[in-house]
Amino acid sequence: VNGWSPFGGPFIPDxxxxxxxxGDAESxxxxxxxxxxxxxxxxxxxxxxxFLARLYQGLAATPGAPVWLARDQGxxxxxxAGCTDxxxxxxxxxxxxxxxxxxxxxxxxxxxxxLRKIPALFLYPRCHRPAADASAPSTESGAHLLAIAVTQExxxxxxxxxxxxxxxxxxxxxxxxEYRVATNxxxxxxxxxxxxxxxxxxxxxxxxALTLRLYKKLLSWEK
Ligand SMILES: CC(C)(COP(=O)(O)OP(=O)(O)OC[C@H]1O[C@@H](n2cnc3c(N)ncnc32)[C@H](O)[C@@H]1OP(=O)(O)O)[C@@H](O)C(=O)NCCC(=O)NCCS
Numbered sequence: 615v616n617g618w619s620p621f622g623g624p625f626i627p628d629x630x631x632x633x634x635x636x637g638d639a640e641s642x643x644x645x646x647x648x649x650x651x652x653x654x655x656x657x658x659x660x661x662x663x664x665f666l667a668r669l670y671q672g673l674a675a676t677p678g679a680p681v682w683l684a685r686d687q688g689x690x691x692x693x694x695a696g697c698t699d700x701x702x703x704x705x706x707x708x709x710x711x712x713x714x715x716x717x718x719x720x721x722x723x724x725x726x727x728x729l730r731k732i733p734a735l736f737l738y739p740r741c742h743r744p745a746a747d748a749s750a751p752s753t754e755s756g757a758h759l760l761a762i763a764v765t766q767e768x769x770x771x772x773x774x775x776x777x778x779x780x781x782x783x784x785x786x787x788x789x790x791x792e793y794r795v796a797t798n799x800x801x802x803x804x805x806x807x808x809x810x811x812x813x814x815x816x817x818x819x820x821x822x823a824l825t826l827r828l829y830k831k832l833l834s835w836e837k
Contacts, residue, residue, distance in 0.1 A: 626686060626771045631780050634681035634693075636674040641683055642667040644690035652763035655798045655824055657731040661719045668718035670695060672711035673760075678788065679703040682780050684764070684773050692764040694777035698788050699756035704739045731822050738821065754830075757785055757793035762804075769803070778811055782833055791833055796826040 634641055646666035650659055658666060673679045673695050684692035697703035707715070722728055739756075759781060764773045785793055797804040799818060805827060809815075813829035820826075 626691075626768065626773055629691070629773055629776055630685045631682055631776055632685070634670060634674045634683050636671055639667070639671070641690060642671045642674075645670045645681065645683060645693040645695075648690060648693055648763050648765060649761065652766070653761060655801075656822060657728065657735050658761075660722060660725065660728050660731070662722050665715060665719040665722065668711070668715055669707075672707050672715065673697075673703070675710070676703050676706045679706070679760075680781070680784055682777050684768075684777055686768065691768040692762070692773040692777055694762040694774075694781055695760040696781045696785075696793070697756075697758055697760060698785065698790055700739045700758045700760075701756050703760075734822050754794075755790050755792055757790045759793060759795040774807055775811060782831075786833055792830055793833070794828060794830045796821070796828050799825040799827040 634645065643663065646663040646669075649666050649670075650663050653659065658669070670681050670693075674681045676697070678698035679696070681693060681695045683690050716723060719728075759778070762774060762777060764777075782793075794816070795808060795813065796819070797808065799805065808829045808831075811831070813831045815827060816830045817828045818825055819828065
């Protein structure tokens with residue numbers, strides 16, 4: 615412990631952050647539980663913890679789509695899922711894992727609230743295609759931070775920042791210079807978190823009944 619967060623408890627400087635191993639079903643369930651507890655918007659929470667556990671297992675098995683877990687004394691207190699290319703990651707998930715994901719969602723798939731939201735889920739990566747402009751070749755990558763959450767008790771103690779740092783090191787090692795994230799415009803914590811970490815707002819989009827605020831961050835390679 616080497617400091618005190620302005621709005622939480624003491625900083626946790628030595629949180630153990632590691633990559634989720636696709637064979638580690640228990641950690642997949644812990645990440646799913648954390649997602650259900652802390653991210654209340656969008657379609658995914660409606661699909662339930664079994665779906666989310668399968669989703670994180672599928673992502674961990676997808677090339678260029680790592681999931682990190684932050685642990686304190688063995689307990690998962692945070693996770694981050696991201697990818698070097700959202701189109702490639704979606705395609706891989708659909709081709710390799712669609713059946714097991716549907717099975718894990720079970721009867722939740724037939725809830726009207728879910729059926730209404732499914733088309734937007736499939737269209738989500740398309741919303742992030744760079745605008746075609748022949749005169750100015752795009753420098754945008756398809757890299758995305760897909761989801762991040764920290765347990766309520768551990769929030770404001772530097773855990774989210776450490777998870778983002780791991781993801782950025784991974785992106786830099788894969789030659790990515792820029793990445794994006796979308797978050798509910800009405801969530802004060804995430805809309806304070808991203809700018810504090812150097813993200814710039816770069817627009818907004820409608821998704822389901824939500825307005826998502828988009829942020830991008832340029833990565834410096836001289837870390
Ligand atoms: C957003 C979230 C992941 C941040 O994680 P965290 O561990 O609490 O964040 P950190 O302690 O690492 O904070 C990093 C920086 O963000 C700032 N920050 C984080 N939460 C903040 C808040 N609620 N208000 C103001 N600033 C905040 C911190 O001040 C810190 O800035 P600094 O580096 O200048 O000190 C966490 O609040 C959370 O899980 N929220 C619920 C889930 C969610 O909204 N996820 C995003 C959707 S994808």
